[in-house]
Amino acid sequence: MFFIRFVIIAASLVALSACQLAPTEPVGPRVGDVSSDPCGANDLGFMTGMRVGEVQFDTVDRPVRIVGPRSAITMDHRPERLNVNIDASERITGFRCG
Template sequence: MSFKPLSLLVPMLLMACSTGYQQPVGREEAPPPPRVDDVPNVDACGARPVQDRIGRAFSDLLREAIADESGAERVRVLRPGDAATMDHRPDRLNIHLDENDVIARIECG
């Protein structure tokens, strides 16, 4: 019995052609990312109106002014290396300072 490689090649080519070309699956456009305004309790501590204090040198007087303007019942000042609880409290205003006691970030939590 003689073996002819070409006799195997022709059926394989025919099988490959019979599957046909498939169109790529259409994809829907991804939904837009959520906006900060859409997230509930994102500003429960009043951080939004006091963002202009970022970059200022921190003082107790400035802390009181931030607390008054934000309306936050709880204010926490965090310096680099400070131990802090990891519980998230949307109504607590966190004032993050850098190593020079300059306000780096103000956020709820």
């Protein structure tokens, strides 16, 4: 009786181990991929917390849009455009492309 239970449990474990999910490629952009950060937002994190008036953004290479808490913005996506998010006291809270 013990041997039969052991065989059933062992067979069940073998069958369940075959149901393991195969590893897949990560979804989304890879770190260091130029296409994942076309506007250079990842390089500007050190400016978080500064006042937006203290910073002069280089607008020659890319357009820049300042986005406040109550700003009305268009929904068009332009990957090369740098969006600078600010709070009500005009401090920079983050950056993103689009």
